[in-house]
Amino acid sequence: MAGAVAIEVRGLSKTFSGQTVLNNLDLSVDEGEIHALVGQNGSGKSTLIKVLAGYHAPDPGGSAEVFGQTLQLGSALDSHVRGLRFMHQDLGLVLTLSSVENLMLGRRYPTGLAGRIRWSEAERITREAARRADLEIDVRRPVGELGLADRTRLAIARSLPERADERVLLVLDEPTAALPTRDVERLFATLRRLKQQGHSIVIVSHHLDEVLGIADSITVLRDGVKVARVKTDEIDTDRLTRLIVGREVLRATRSVTPADVSRESVARIENLAGGTVREFSTVIGGGEIVGVAGLAGSGRELLGPLLTGRLDRRGTVRVRERVVAAGSPSSALSSGLVSVSGERARYGVFPNLGVRQNLTIGALRPHVRWGRIATEAERQETRSWVKRLSIVTRGPDAPMTSLSGGNQQKVLIARALRLEPHVMVLDDPTAGVDVGAREQVHSIIEHGLSDSMGILLISTDSEELVRLCDRVLIMSKGWIVDELHRGSDLTAQNIDHAQVAGRGARTPDAPTRIEPARNPSNQENLA
Amino acid sequence: MSTANTGDDVRVKSTRAEPMTVMLGRYSALFLLVGFLVLFGFLRPEVFLTQTTFRATLSSGVVTAILALAFLVPLTAGAFDLSVGTMMGLSLVIMNWFGTNHKSVPIALVCVGAVLICAVVGLISGIMVVRFKVNSLIATLGVSQVLTAIELKISNNRQMTGAFSEGFQNWGNRSIFGVPIVVMYLLVLALIIWFVLEHTPAGRYLFAVGGNPEAARLAGINANRLTYGSLVASGAVAGLAGVVYSMKVGVFSVDSGPGLLFPALAAVFFGASQFSRRPNVWGTLVAYFALAFGVRGLQLTFGPGTFWIEPMFQGVTLLIAVALASRTIGSTRKSRRQQLEVTAQQTAPVTA
Numbered sequence: 037m038a039g040a041v042a043i044e045v046r047g048l049s050k051t052f053s054g055q056t057v058l059n060n061l062d063l064s065v066d067e068g069e070i071h072a073l074v075g076q077n078g079s080g081k082s083t084l085i086k087v088l089a090g091y092h093a094p095d096p097g098g099s100a101e102v103f104g105q106t107l108q109l110g111s112a113l114d115s116h117v118r119g120l121r122f123m124h125q126d127l128g129l130v131l132t133l134s135s136v137e138n139l140m141l142g143r144r145y146p147t148g149l150a151g152r153i154r155w156s157e158a159e160r161i162t163r164e165a166a167r168r169a170d171l172e173i174d175v176r177r178p179v180g181e182l183g184l185a186d187r188t189r190l191a192i193a194r195s196l197p198e199r200a201d202e203r204v205l206l207v208l209d210e211p212t213a214a215l216p217t218r219d220v221e222r223l224f225a226t227l228r229r230l231k232q233q234g235h236s237i238v239i240v241s242h243h244l245d246e247v248l249g250i251a252d253s254i255t256v257l258r259d260g261v262k263v264a265r266v267k268t269d270e271i272d273t274d275r276l277t278r279l280i281v282g283r284e285v286l287r288a289t290r291s292v293t294p295a296d297v298s299r300e301s302v303a304r305i306e307n308l309a310g311g312t313v314r315e316f317s318t319v320i321g322g323g324e325i326v327g328v329a330g331l332a333g334s335g336r337e338l339l340g341p342l343l344t345g346r347l348d349r350r351g352t353v354r355v356r357e358r359v360v361a362a363g364s365p366s367s368a369l370s371s372g373l374v375s376v377s378g379e380r381a382r383y384g385v386f387p388n389l390g391v392r393q394n395l396t397i398g399a400l401r402p403h404v405r406w407g408r409i410a411t412e413a414e415r416q417e418t419r420s421w422v423k424r425l426s427i428v429t430r431g432p433d434a435p436m437t438s439l440s441g442g443n444q445q446k447v448l449i450a451r452a453l454r455l456e457p458h459v460m461v462l463d464d465p466t467a468g469v470d471v472g473a474r475e476q477v478h479s480i481i482e483h484g485l486s487d488s489m490g491i492l493l494i495s496t497d498s499e500e501l502v503r504l505c506d507r508v509l510i511m512s513k514g515w516i517v518d519e520l521h522r523g524s525d526l527t528a529q530n531i532d533h534a535q536v537a538g539r540g541a542r543t544p545d546a547p548t549r550i551e552p553a554r555n556p557s558n559q560e561n562l563a
Numbered sequence: 564m565s566t567a568n569t570g571d572d573v574r575v576k577s578t579r580a581e582p583m584t585v586m587l588g589r590y591s592a593l594f595l596l597v598g599f600l601v602l603f604g605f606l607r608p609e610v611f612l613t614q615t616t617f618r619a620t621l622s623s624g625v626v627t628a629i630l631a632l633a634f635l636v637p638l639t640a641g642a643f644d645l646s647v648g649t650m651m652g653l654s655l656v657i658m659n660w661f662g663t664n665h666k667s668v669p670i671a672l673v674c675v676g677a678v679l680i681c682a683v684v685g686l687i688s689g690i691m692v693v694r695f696k697v698n699s700l701i702a703t704l705g706v707s708q709v710l711t712a713i714e715l716k717i718s719n720n721r722q723m724t725g726a727f728s729e730g731f732q733n734w735g736n737r738s739i740f741g742v743p744i745v746v747m748y749l750l751v752l753a754l755i756i757w758f759v760l761e762h763t764p765a766g767r768y769l770f771a772v773g774g775n776p777e778a779a780r781l782a783g784i785n786a787n788r789l790t791y792g793s794l795v796a797s798g799a800v801a802g803l804a805g806v807v808y809s810m811k812v813g814v815f816s817v818d819s820g821p822g823l824l825f826p827a828l829a830a831v832f833f834g835a836s837q838f839s840r841r842p843n844v845w846g847t848l849v850a851y852f853a854l855a856f857g858v859r860g861l862q863l864t865f866g867p868g869t870f871w872i873e874p875m876f877q878g879v880t881l882l883i884a885v886a887l888a889s890r891t892i893g894s895t896r897k898s899r900r901q902q903l904e905v906t907a908q909q910t911a912p913v914t915a
Contacts, residue, residue: 369783388774388841397782400764408762
């Protein structure tokens with residue numbers, strides 16, 4: 037079967053409300069090869085996968101063939117019938133069910149008399165499938181008891197065809213994002229074995245060293261366009277990075293900025309660790325905006341929760357010499373560390389309360405007279421915030437849910453600002469916010485900053501980081517691997533390049549420690 | 564409207580009127596109450612529109628209404644207290660036991676003791692919910708069964724008549740200015756709970772925990788302490804319902820508390836769809852008495868054969884009223900169109 041093609045996609049485009057996400061895209065994967073799909077956040081990888089899975093219907097004009105047969109694009113059923121199998125990052129397992137039950141979710145149970153499930157037969161099928169994915173477990177135990185690596189294998193086992201001689205194209209979306217290094221190697225061994233069995237694999241990953249280690253060929257996407265299709269043995273990390281970022285990256289030599297001794301630090305984070313974050317240390321000065329960038333799985337996502345006490349952590353966090361207790365939001369707040377999360381609905385908004393109540397919830401004391409909340413004073417304050425941050429609302433008492441996402445976010449920022457914090461942690465504050473509101477949020481952040489407050493801005497948006505930050509820390513695999521400074525090397529290209537390249541990330545045992553700088557450069561640029 | 568903006572900011576002016584059906588839903592209990600009064604007043608003016616009917620309906624509903632308030636408090640924080648009925652029974656059986664066996668103990672002391680014991684039971688439910696992470700529905704169901712057992716043991720599975728003094732029972736059957744005194748008790752209690760829920764930080768935090776527990780924790784609110792507090796308060800109020808019942812009627816039987824559970828819950832859930840659209844005191848009371856007057860009117864109009872009408876009526880009204888009130892902004896065609904217009908207005912100045 038050498039030379040046969042597993043999937044051949046031609047001229048695929050996808051437009052979401054006028055915005056082109058995939059533009060005349062081609063993709064070709066040979067049978068029995070491991071093919072990697074790489075590109076930055078927003079380059080169209082996940083949209084491509086969702087189109088192939090039949091979740092999105094593409095624009096008319098594109099075509100796809102799977103194992104020589106035409107794939108009816110936009111149909112989940114046809115995608116399955118033609119032999120496409122997908123494994124998403126969250127694996128889609130039900131943790132309370134056993135391995136057998138999870139495997140059988142997508143298949144028909146073997147049944148006996150009166151529709152009785154033949155459990156011993158179901159267990160045999162599961163063990164057989166698990167064995168093909170290198171998984172040796174008690175299939176009757178709940179999946180929640182398995183480690184992440186074994187769960188990943190079970191999800192792979194589930195996507196394998198029922199008959200051993202059937203061939204499929206397995207599409208894995210970020211299978212290694214949450215895995216420790218040694219499990220990644222074991223997972224790759226499994227993938228190689230599946231390849232030997234004749235299956236074809238498409239793997240999406242941010243980690244270029246991993247991609248180069250496992251894939252036979254690579255397709256690079258950028259802004260919805262296929263930039264290149266290359267053989268792995270003809271390329272190295274540097275060239276691949278350049279293909280992904282798309283610009284010749286010239287690193288300006290870092291100009292040495294004199295240490296600003298007059299500015300005192302508002303927060304010291306030392307050896308912060310927890311979850312995927314291995315070590316994070318920095319010092320935030322008053323009036324400084326420190327940015328954090330990193331791809332999915334770099335630890336960037338967990339930084340906010342660890343700092344604000346939503347998740348437990350190791351290491352010390354000091355705000356103006358006051359130690360913040362780990363895992364305690366109220367300790368963080370009382371030391372003057374407040375946060376705003378981009379996941380508004382989950383972590384910020386009280387849907388049953390109005391704008392006014394949502395805004396003042398952090399500190400009601402100023403409005404309490406004789407144990408009673410002075411509603412009119414509270415309303416007055418809400419009005420002034422509404423005006424100051426240009427919040428579009430029916431009035432101070434409108435239901436929070438009647439506001440648009442951007443305006444809800446502004447209310448949450450007002451909630452944080454009115455506490456007059458020493459440090460504000462903004463975790464992707466403009467996620468899911470439209471362009472106009474994003475501009476406004478940015479100017480709120482700029483104008484809200486004072487010399488007594490520092491901001492840690494964690495963001496997936498490089499332009500945002502460049503616009504606002506004095507310096508940006510780049511995270512990869514749980515470590516800080518680079519630091520870019522305003523006025524010397526802080527550009528969106530450099531952020532993109534640094535987080536894709538993951539400099540120093542390949543040697544986690546001896547990480548490139550970037551000493552925390554306490555010298556935010558030219559404040560004038562902020563204005 | 565209280566939310567009307569003073570107009571000092573042009574951007575705030577994008578108003579969005581509530582569609583008619585949504586508005587009707589929010590005040591459906593009030594319309595229902597007025598509707599029943601008019602309807603039965605028209606059908607049977609001579610028996611329905613009398614002081615006796617009004618006083619009887621109001622005073623017989625007081626105990627259930629207090630029980631509804633007991634259920635309401637933890638519900639604001641998202642916790643269900645299904646033990647309010649048996650807690651009222653517990654308070655009642657304690658009152659009766661002292662009334663029968665220890666007449667020398669001052670009755671006022673017994674009342675306070677009964678309320679305190681119920682508060683302690685609420686604390687136990689709180690421990691189950693907070694410390695042992697048992698779902699509040701299950702925890703209070705379990706507590707409720709244990710209480711039933713205790714009540715059966717104390718009463719020996721018989722009716723108990725505490726033989727309360729006339730002076731004590733007078734506190735439950737008197738009228739002031741023609742209004743039954745127990746209605747005054749209810750009003751005072753409702754005022755206190757309303758004040759705490761709607762006008763103090765504690766009430767604000769309770770609603771916050773009920774609306775989004777994770778966000779509440781991140782905002783520095785101690786959700787555990789609030790859950791404890793609300794369940795203790797719920798126990799105390801349910802105990803109070805028992806005290807008021809012994810003033811009014813006095814007789815204990817095992818099903819006197821649990822029998823009131825459904826009407827109380829129905830009033831709270833119906834009431835939670837009213838006015839501010841979250842569990843609230845006045846919505847609960849209006850909902851409860853709307854149903855009570857409806858039942859009374861039906862019974863007076865169609866005679867004594869209609870004993871089955873009460874649960875039927877409560878069930879059907881609850882279903883219809885809550886279904887109607889669930890039409891929120893955004894779920895009707897008209898409001899969706901308006902929402903689109905507002906979004907267009909919002910984005911217009913930005914792109915300009």
